[in-house]
Amino acid sequence: MFGHDCSGSRGRDTKRRVTGFRHGTALCVLGSLALASCSGETDGRPGPVALEDEAVTRIAAPGERQAFFGDLHLHTSFSLDAAAAKTETTPDDAYRFAKGEPVSYLGRTHRRRTPLDFLAVTDHAEYLGNVRRAMQGEITLPGDQTEWQRLFSHNGGATLYEWFEYAAGGLFGESRAGLNDPALSQDTWVQTIAAAQRHNDPGEFTTFVAFEYSPTFRANGAHLHRNVIFRGPDYPAMPFSAMDSLDPETLWAYAENHRERGIDSLMIPHNTNLSSGLAFTFDQFDGEPMDAEYAARRRRNEPLVEITQNKGTSETRPELSPDDEFADFELVKSSGDLTGSYVRSGMQRGMQIAETLGINPFEQGFVGGTDFHSGISTTEEDNFPGGLGLTDAQVNSAAILSDVSPIIGSPLANLSAAGLTGVWAEENTREAIFAAFRRRETFATSGPRMRVRLFAGWGGAEGLTNGADWASRAYRWGVPMGGNLSRAPAGTKGPTLVMQAAKDPESGNLDRIQIVKLWREDGNSYEKIYDVVWSPGRRRLASGRVEPVGNTVNAARATYTNTIGTPELVGSWTDPDFDPAQRALYYARVIEIPTPRWATYLSVASGIPLSEGTKPWLQERAWTSPVYYTP
Amino acid sequence: MTVRAFLKEPLAHFLLAGGALFLLAAAWGGEDETGRHIGIDREDLLVFMQGRAQVYDEETFAGLLDRMSAEERQQLVRDAALQKALYREGQALDLASADPLVRQRVVQQMRLLLMEEAAADMSVSEEEVREYFAQNGNQYRFDPSMTFTHVFFQGEGAQEKAAETLKTLRGRAVPFEQAGQYGERFLYQLNYSDASQPIVASHFGEDFARAAFALETGSWQGPVRSEYGWHVVLPVSVDAPRSPAFADVADRVREDALAEKRQQAADRALDTMLARYEIDVEDGILR
Numbered sequence: 001m002f003g004h005d006c007s008g009s010r011g012r013d014t015k016r017r018v019t020g021f022r023h024g025t026a027l028c029v030l031g032s033l034a035l036a037s038c039s040g041e042t043d044g045r046p047g048p049v050a051l052e053d054e055a056v057t058r059i060a061a062p063g064e065r066q067a068f069f070g071d072l073h074l075h076t077s078f079s080l081d082a083a084a085a086k087t088e089t090t091p092d093d094a095y096r097f098a099k100g101e102p103v104s105y106l107g108r109t110h111r112r113r114t115p116l117d118f119l120a121v122t123d124h125a126e127y128l129g130n131v132r133r134a135m136q137g138e139i140t141l142p143g144d145q146t147e148w149q150r151l152f153s154h155n156g157g158a159t160l161y162e163w164f165e166y167a168a169g170g171l172f173g174e175s176r177a178g179l180n181d182p183a184l185s186q187d188t189w190v191q192t193i194a195a196a197q198r199h200n201d202p203g204e205f206t207t208f209v210a211f212e213y214s215p216t217f218r219a220n221g222a223h224l225h226r227n228v229i230f231r232g233p234d235y236p237a238m239p240f241s242a243m244d245s246l247d248p249e250t251l252w253a254y255a256e257n258h259r260e261r262g263i264d265s266l267m268i269p270h271n272t273n274l275s276s277g278l279a280f281t282f283d284q285f286d287g288e289p290m291d292a293e294y295a296a297r298r299r300r301n302e303p304l305v306e307i308t309q310n311k312g313t314s315e316t317r318p319e320l321s322p323d324d325e326f327a328d329f330e331l332v333k334s335s336g337d338l339t340g341s342y343v344r345s346g347m348q349r350g351m352q353i354a355e356t357l358g359i360n361p362f363e364q365g366f367v368g369g370t371d372f373h374s375g376i377s378t379t380e381e382d383n384f385p386g387g388l389g390l391t392d393a394q395v396n397s398a399a400i401l402s403d404v405s406p407i408i409g410s411p412l413a414n415l416s417a418a419g420l421t422g423v424w425a426e427e428n429t430r431e432a433i434f435a436a437f438r439r440r441e442t443f444a445t446s447g448p449r450m451r452v453r454l455f456a457g458w459g460g461a462e463g464l465t466n467g468a469d470w471a472s473r474a475y476r477w478g479v480p481m482g483g484n485l486s487r488a489p490a491g492t493k494g495p496t497l498v499m500q501a502a503k504d505p506e507s508g509n510l511d512r513i514q515i516v517k518l519w520r521e522d523g524n525s526y527e528k529i530y531d532v533v534w535s536p537g538r539r540r541l542a543s544g545r546v547e548p549v550g551n552t553v554n555a556a557r558a559t560y561t562n563t564i565g566t567p568e569l570v571g572s573w574t575d576p577d578f579d580p581a582q583r584a585l586y587y588a589r590v591i592e593i594p595t596p597r598w599a600t601y602l603s604v605a606s607g608i609p610l611s612e613g614t615k616p617w618l619q620e621r622a623w624t625s626p627v628y629y630t631p
Numbered sequence: 632m633t634v635r636a637f638l639k640e641p642l643a644h645f646l647l648a649g650g651a652l653f654l655l656a657a658a659w660g661g662e663d664e665t666g667r668h669i670g671i672d673r674e675d676l677l678v679f680m681q682g683r684a685q686v687y688d689e690e691t692f693a694g695l696l697d698r699m700s701a702e703e704r705q706q707l708v709r710d711a712a713l714q715k716a717l718y719r720e721g722q723a724l725d726l727a728s729a730d731p732l733v734r735q736r737v738v739q740q741m742r743l744l745l746m747e748e749a750a751a752d753m754s755v756s757e758e759e760v761r762e763y764f765a766q767n768g769n770q771y772r773f774d775p776s777m778t779f780t781h782v783f784f785q786g787e788g789a790q791e792k793a794a795e796t797l798k799t800l801r802g803r804a805v806p807f808e809q810a811g812q813y814g815e816r817f818l819y820q821l822n823y824s825d826a827s828q829p830i831v832a833s834h835f836g837e838d839f840a841r842a843a844f845a846l847e848t849g850s851w852q853g854p855v856r857s858e859y860g861w862h863v864v865l866p867v868s869v870d871a872p873r874s875p876a877f878a879d880v881a882d883r884v885r886e887d888a889l890a891e892k893r894q895q896a897a898d899r900a901l902d903t904m905l906a907r908y909e910i911d912v913e914d915g916i917l918r
Binding site: 064066114146451465466467468469470472500502503505506567568570 | 730782783810811812813814815816817818819820821822833834858859
């Protein structure tokens with residue numbers, strides 16, 4: 001065990017107190033005011049509770065939680081595939097970029113317009129750091145050196161894939177002479193930890209030490225990948241990789257063993273859309289039917305699931321949700337059992353499993369990540385340099401916009417400049433944000449930073465959203481996103497959901513907020529989508545749907561205007577068909593007005609048209625973690 | 632850098648190879664390196680074994696060597712000798728010139744060697760760090776920032792309501808933490824702490840940001856118009872754009888200063904090396 005976080009030292013605490021919190025809470029402001037008057041006390045004001053050592057942590061009232069935005073899924077050249085594709089950035093670069101500093105990637109300097117609040121660099125644990133080493137000559141691979149040099153000196157294209165084939169063996173749990181060198185990987189792990197420690201700046205910018213566990217199956221190409229996010233300040237001596245085992249249960253054992261020794265972590269499954277149906281199965285990995293202990297371990301270790309990212313959105317798709325007109329959103333091809341591959345149908349299965357086991361293995365909140373293999377986490381559609389090294393480097397626009405990629409079955413232009421994770425936390429620190437992950441007070445976005453609040457309770461919500469301090473009252477009234485509703489009080493109607501969404505100041509206006517309800521009834525699973533609140537001047541159609549918001553996108557120029565939609569939506573909704581005897585869950589989906597996709601900006605800049613299967617615009621969105629009802 | 636880590640550096644391999652050649656040459660009293668004599672001693676074998684295993688731990692390999700059977704030793708000697716022989720043959724063929732990849736590798740290693748030599752163990756003094764800060768202070772500048780709370784009204788009559796409320800807030804000297812009890816829900820935040828001007832502008836609009844940063848601090852001010860309505864504002868502090876105190880960014884500055892110094896030293900080393908050559912350019916190339 002090493003890499004103890006020194007940020008708990010007095011020196012750092014003093015800095016926190018004196019400089020205040022950029023994304024401060026009321027209490028922090030009070031604190032700095034008090035400091036100005038040299039009392040340093042909070043004078044026993046109601047609401048916020050200060051811990052005994054107030055210099056260490058200040059916990060604000062829940063109503064003062066702020067939305068922080070970050071990326072929990074990003075690769076650098078320490079990852080085998082990123083290095084093979086000639087990405088040159090390191091975790092240091094990734095953190096600097098996220099903080100808003102200019103960083104060079106593939107020969108160009110990039111800068112995020114709006115910095116992130118937190119970041120986890122999640123390099124593949126397999127061969128960690130060693131493909132980069134081989135290409136830099138630090139590792140001599142066995143065999144004909146000229147042949148290796150030929151592969152290393154690729155400029156994208158076929159040679160890249162030839163080299164990639166060798167370099168990516170670790171994902172399949174396969175050894176490759178020279179690359180499978182745990183001693184060198186350990187050095188890289190130490191560097192990974194050091195970079196995160198260096199850039200963690202409590203109150204300003206939070207880093208999480210993390211890695212990706214990436215078991216992939218030769219037979220069907222299924223991904224059962226997880227990002228492992230550590231709370232800190234202590235870390236294991238080594239990450240856990242597909243070389244250790246392809247069975248995710250062994251990853252849980254790794255995490256549980258460390259947790260017992262005070263090294264806490266959580267695991268985030270992602271790309272369930274590429275799991276060939278294995279992400280949400282009825283069975284355990286060994287093929288046995290799931291038992292209660294397995295379900296409990298999954299739920300304890302994996303409280304969150306990634307719903308959107310570069311390689312597609314995993315919420316649902318039209319084949320699974322024919323009545324959802326927004327289901328066809330940033331999809332790539334999926335194979336195998338679709339029901340087990342998408343989050344919405346997976347969560348229905350979770351409720352089904354809970355009926356027999358008494359525990360829902362898939363009771364989880366939502367996050368978004370980029371999964372870019374560039375170290376460059378930008379989800380700004382008009383500021384997106386590609387995310388897969390030379391694979392999708394935009395110097396060759398024609399290939400990206402026109403050629404069908406064997407990986408996704410359509411042009412790489414259909415990959416997504418997504419996504420982000422929003423959390424509601426008291427302050428921008430590891431402790432506060434990790435706690436928000438644990439209580440699932442998170443929402444995913446396809447890239448923009450819209451702020452979404454959701455509360456659920458039983459009646460009495462009239463006028464709740466009036467007044468500047470409504471959030472404080474809402475926390476006292478009900479549970480926030482990710483929460484579990486209490487049992488229905490006798491004689492009550494359905495639960496009431498109260499929601500607010502504010503647009504990303506840098507992005508499009510908002511179209512509508514929907515509630516997605518999933519429930520069990522008489523042994524079957526159902527879904528229904530309700531339009532709850534929408535921008536002014538539009539009607540609800542006979543179908544129950546609200547008419548479309550319109551479209552201002554000029555694809556030939558890659559422009560749009562905020563003349564439609566609205567900056568803020570507020571509403572409340574009570575379930576009209578509630579049965580207190582049935583399991584149900586509810587999440588909010590916030591839809592933006594149409595804006596140009598990144599490929600449209602690239603098309604306009606390069607003069608090469610989009611191919612037929614590439615949409616020129618998208619309706620960016622946010623998904624809140626569900627609120628769960630258990631009878 | 633530990634010895635083990637050092638031994639993993641490509642540069643170290645290069646130096647070791649160079650050093651080995653030098654020793655060889657010295658041992659044979661200037662005998663031609665491409666001669667037909669190959670000497671193998673215990674040290675050669677240990678270096679060879681470690682290089683082959685990519686593990687640099689002399690003690691372990693010494694033990695391994697000691698435990699080897701005569702047959703295994705014979706094989707090892709053959710492997711080590713073969714490597715030396717191949718290297719010499721390659722030298723004799725001048726592979727480095729013949730093969731662009733080898734040539735590139737030699738050039739790359741030489742460049743690294745020169746640059747590392749010039750910049751190794753370099754450090755910056757406190758004066759140099761301060762000097763760098765004085766020269767490059769701008770890159771550490773903070774945007775102007777502001778700590779405030781506000782009471783918000785929107786829709787018809789918002790300006791009048793805000794003006795009325797301003798009187799109330801002033802009359803009752805309503806403190807910061809009670810602002811939430813007045814006014815309407817604002818789509819973003821109620822309180823802003825050390826918020827930079829770009830953040831304020833993105834949440835309220837440019838006009839509001841300009842006006843708000845000019846407000847007097849310590850009492851309720853306004854009403855100020857934003858993109859969304861009217862605000863009564865209680866500014867607590869407004870920080871002008873400022874370069875931070877040196878002490879606050881010293882670590883970053885030191886890193887940057889050192890990086891620049893190393894780069895300059897490396898550039899100089901390359902210049903110096905090149906200056907030892909006379910460069911003869913074909914007529915007409917430089918015009």
